[in-house]
Amino acid sequence: AQTVTQSQPEMSVQEAETVTLSCTYDTSESNYYLFWYKQPPSRQMILVIRQEAYKQQNATENRFSVNFQKAAKSFSLKISDSQLGDTAMYFCAILYGGSQGNLIFGKGTKLSVKP
Amino acid sequence: GAVVSQHPSRVICKSGTSVKIECRSLDFQATTMFWYRQFPKQSLMLMATSNEGSKATYEQGVEKDKFLINHASLTLSTLTVTSAHPEDSSFYICSARLRAGGMTGELFFGEGSRLTVL
Numbered sequence: 001a002q003t004v005t006q007s008q009p010e011m012s013v014q015e016a017e018t019v020t021l022s023c024t025y026d027t028s029e030s031n032y033y034l035f036w037y038k039q040p041p042s043r044q045m046i047l048v049i050r051q052e053a054y055k056q057q058n059a060t061e062n063r064f065s066v067n068f069q070k071a072a073k074s075f076s077l078k079i080s081d082s083q084l085g086d087t088a089m090y091f092c093a094i095l096y097g098g099s100q101g102n103l104i105f106g107k108g109t110k111l112s113v114k115p
Numbered sequence: 116g117a118v119v120s121q122h123p124s125r126v127i128c129k130s131g132t133s134v135k136i137e138c139r140s141l142d143f144q145a146t147t148m149f150w151y152r153q154f155p156k157q158s159l160m161l162m163a164t165s166n167e168g169s170k171a172t173y174e175q176g177v178e179k180d181k182f183l184i185n186h187a188s189l190t191l192s193t194l195t196v197t198s199a200h201p202e203d204s205s206f207y208i209c210s211a212r213l214r215a216g217g218m219t220g221e222l223f224f225g226e227g228s229r230l231t232v233l
Binding site: 035037042043044045046047050091095102103104105106107108 | 149157158159161164206208210221222224226227
């Protein structure tokens with residue numbers, strides 16, 4: 001079975017600073033994808049960043065980057081220059097079974113960016 | 116990015132009635148749609164996987180007769196909560212996958228539907 005663990009229920013960061021959200025996962029699959037989704041108060045799930053497991057290079061999207069440690073099954077999200085609009089729930093997720101598989105979410109981390 | 120629309124965004128119904136929630140992919144064809152349920156301050160729990168033209172696959176513990184899923188076309192899937200009870204009150208979210216699958220397997224999410232059963 002696939003599991004995703006986010007050990008930080010809540011975190012806060014000052015505006016303009018950097019914060020790292022942790023995520024570990026477990027899977028026996030060799031082919032999978034990892035995602036970070038953001039759910040702001042509006043509740044719309046928004047894709048933040050994705051990582052293909054077969055790629056060693058860490059994905060980066062503007063202020064968002066990941067630290068993907070495949071052997072350790074770790075997939076942390078770093079948010080640089082935090083902005084007030086980054087306040088949201090962040091969910092780590094794994095998609096297994098190839099690109100047609102299912103998405104399993106972690107419990108989420110509530111991030112608050114303080115002015 | 117691709118757009119998924121969910122309707123209604125909020126619905127209040129009486130206990131014992133049925134409620135239908137629609138999930139539409141607006142600018143792409145989706146062979147697979149997923150239905151999730153989210154309790155307050157909790158994660159998304161996969162309820163079922165809906166494939167166009169075939170029966171939905173339900174996750175363990177989800178009553179298929181309670182939560183009827185129909186995926187009649189490549190752009191529409193519906194979730195019907197039958198004989199709703201207060202414990203069915205929740206936030207329901209759908210997501211869709213591009214027909215071509217995409218190399219990343221990315222899912223696009225609807226805005227969610229808040230169901231309140233009185």
